[in-house]
Amino acid sequence: MRLDKYICRCTELSRSDAKKRLKQGAVKVNDEVVKDPGHQVYEETHVTLDDRTLSFAAARYIMLYKPQDCICSNVDELYPSVLHLLEIDRAFDLHIAGRLDADTTGLVLITDDGQWSHKITSPKKACHKRYRVQLSRPIREDAAELFAEGVQLQNEKNLTRPATLEVLSEQEVLLTISEGKYHQVKRMFAAIGNRVVGLHREQIGDIELDPELNMGDWRYLTEEEVQSI
Ligand code: URA
Numbered sequence: 563m564r565l566d567k568y569i570c571r572c573t574e575l576s577r578s579d580a581k582k583r584l585k586q587g588a589v590k591v592n593d594e595v596v597k598d599p600g601h602q603v604y605e606e607t608h609v610t611l612d613d614r615t616l617s618f619a620a621a622r623y624i625m626l627y628k629p630q631d632c633i634c635s636n637v638d639e640l641y642p643s644v645l646h647l648l649e650i651d652r653a654f655d656l657h658i659a660g661r662l663d664a665d666t667t668g669l670v671l672i673t674d675d676g677q678w679s680h681k682i683t684s685p686k687k688a689c690h691k692r693y694r695v696q697l698s699r700p701i702r703e704d705a706a707e708l709f710a711e712g713v714q715l716q717n718e719k720n721l722t723r724p725a726t727l728e729v730l731s732e733q734e735v736l737l738t739i740s741e742g743k744y745h746q747v748k749r750m751f752a753a754i755g756n757r758v759v760g761l762h763r764e765q766i767g768d769i770e771l772d773p774e775l776n777m778g779d780w781r782y783l784t785e786e787e788v789q790s791i
Contacts, residue, residue: 563602563603563604564599564600564601564602564603565584565589565591565596565598565599565600565601565602565603565609566580566581566584566599566600567677568603568607568609568616568618569583569584569589569609569611569616570676570677571618571619571621571675572609572616572617572618572619573611573616577677580599581599583611584596584597584598584599585597588611588612589609589610589611590609590610590613591603591607591608591609592607592608593608605618605620621673621674621675621678622650622656622672622673622674622675622782623671623672623673623675623678623782623783623787623788624648624656624671624672624673624780624781624782624783625669625670625671625672625769625771625772625775625780625781625783625787626644626647626648626669626670626671626672626779626780627667627668627669627670627771627772627775627776627777627778627779627780628644628662628666628667628668628669628670628777629667629777629778630664630665630666630667631664631665632644632646632647632664633664634658634661634662634670635658635661636654636657636658640664641664644658644670644672645658645672647778647780648672648780655674656672656673656674657672657673657674657676657679658670658671658672659671659672659673659678659679659682659683659766660679660682660683660689660691660742660766661742662761662763663745663748663761665761666761666762666763667761667762667763667777668693668694668761668762668763668764668771669763669764669765669766669769669770669771670763671766671769671783672780678788678791681791682766682767682791683742685741685742688723688740688741689740689766689767689791690738690739690740690765690766690767691738691739691740691742691763691765691766692736692737692738692763692764692765693736693737693738693739693747693761693762693763693764694730694734694735694736694760694761694762694763694764695734695735695736695737695747695751695758695760695761695762696733696734696758696759696760696761697733697734697735697751697756697757697758697759698733698756698757698758698759699733699755699756699757700732700733701727701729701732701733701735701756702754702755702756705727705729705735705754705756706726706727706728706729708754709722709724709725709726709727709737709750709754710724710725710726710727711724712724712725713750713753713754714753715743715746715749715750715753716749716753718743722739722741722743722746722750723739723740723741724740725737725738725739725740725750726738736764737750738765747761748761767790767791768787768790768791769783769787769790769791
């Protein structure tokens with residue numbers, strides 16, 4: 563791994579701060595000052611910052627099947643945080659890559675790798691998320707067309723990005739979107755005169771909710787799933 567990335571992984575420093583500290587000669591690899599951010603290091607390499615040894619903890623990547631009535635936050639509010647469902651050390655050092663509402667169920671990705679979660683949540687990366695949606699009324703015939711063109715949400719400057727709608731039945735659809743505005747799916751259906759009465763996330767990028775998981779269960783992602791983002 564690159565030395566600047568290793569430093570970010572072991573400390574709170576951002577990539578640009580890590581590069582600054584490298585330039586200042588604050589970092590030693592096997593007792594030699596190294597200033598090159600691209601210098602290759604491994605988990606077992608001895609790296610110091612200001613003469614303090616950095617300890618490398620491998621990043622953690624988790625998928626959770628979120629139930630209703632818990633929240634995607636690191637602090638409890640009206641409902642408890644989903645992180646209580648992970649019975650592992652330092653669960654609250656992790657963060658959630660793309661939140662769901664308290665009443666939404668389904669796939670939540672949880673990690674301590676900020677650069678990885680950025681690829682999921684950054685609007686620039688346009689990561690796809692697929693939702694199964696239950697509606698209060700029959701879906702209108704032109705809904706797929708409207709979502710493909712983009713709809714106007716209240717208090718937003720721009721139309722929504724093109725989204726894909728697959729109609730499963732009159733009141734059940736799959737919607738794939740590539741952005742994550744506040745209550746986006748609920749607001750999109752409100753914009754076309756319908757109401758979401760059930761919402762479940764099935765997929766983020768190429769990662770699908772594992773059908774072996776029951777609600778409230780979790781597992782670590784496979785290497786292939788991590789790399790797919
Ligand atoms: N869109 C919503 O409206 N709610 C969610 O939980 C996720 C997407």
